[in-house]
Amino acid sequence: MNGISGLSYLAVLCAGIACMLLIDRRFRLFFWRAPVAASLVTLAGTAFLLLWDAAGIASGIFLRGDPAHVSGIVLAPELPLEEPVFLVFLVLCTMVLYTGIERVLRIRHRRAAHTQSTQTGTDA
Numbered sequence: 001m002n003g004i005s006g007l008s009y010l011a012v013l014c015a016g017i018a019c020m021l022l023i024d025r026r027f028r029l030f031f032w033r034a035p036v037a038a039s040l041v042t043l044a045g046t047a048f049l050l051l052w053d054a055a056g057i058a059s060g061i062f063l064r065g066d067p068a069h070v071s072g073i074v075l076a077p078e079l080p081l082e083e084p085v086f087l088v089f090l091v092l093c094t095m096v097l098y099t100g101i102e103r104v105l106r107i108r109h110r111r112a113a114h115t116q117s118t119q120t121g122t123d124a
Helices: 005-027 035-058 082-120
Strands: 074-076
Touching (some): 005 082
């Protein structure tokens, strides 16, 4: 293990998760909108991606990578501790982005419908 630099990647991943959760909290997009559903989606997505990793590791496609910036803790052959943390970040980032885009599109659709009803003289 390389001391602090050995934990730098894990620290950056945890900081990224914290930032995604702050964005989520601010706009109530995922966990703060539906915590049970968000937990299930996060667990299912992470489990699927871990199975994908296991298949890649078993076939020799996925390898552990540069040990200079990782903790050195290995959960399974070629599966460092940082991998499941990264996968949680990936799922969380994807869902915050998806729900954010969904909200923006819904707002734009409502505004367009309101503008159209105003121009035609009908009130929706």
